[in-house]
Amino acid sequence: MTRLRSAVCLLAVALHALPVLATAAPDAALVTSLQATMQQHIDRHRVSGLYQSVDLKTGTLRKLAPGTPHPKIFTMGDTYVLCADMRDEAGKNINVDFFVARRESGFVVFQSEVDNREAFRALIKQGKAVPLQ
DSSP states (O other): OHHHHHHHHHHHHHHHHHHHHHHHSOOHHHHHHHHHHHHHHHHHTEETTEEEEEETTTTEEEEEEEEEEOSOOEEETTEEEEEEEEEOTTSOEEEEEEEEEEETTEEEEEEEEESOHHHHHHHHHTTSSEEOO
16 A cells, blocks of 8 residues: 555656646757757768867877767757767767857857867856756
């Protein structure tokens, strides 16, 4: 009987929270547009099928295979930040952050940061980048 009561209480709390959860979810059309913008950027900048980036610390040219986009999107005022894991030639996951701005007809990626996650984490910690709600 205690389990049944607990289950009923949890269900009641969950049902009560549904309207809040529904309003907290990002706009599906916005999310789709932002993700499409990131994917188009990656596709347009491929060289022989790979996304290339120069490691400015070492001078090494990295050739990255597109991988898995992260589901969470962040905002920095009017700027959005989307992230994806890509794979280097050794198969290691490399995080890439894409900074996206709205323009007249849609969105544009104006900056990408390859394997520089600490810088973005600092923006989150400072409250300058927050999850899209």
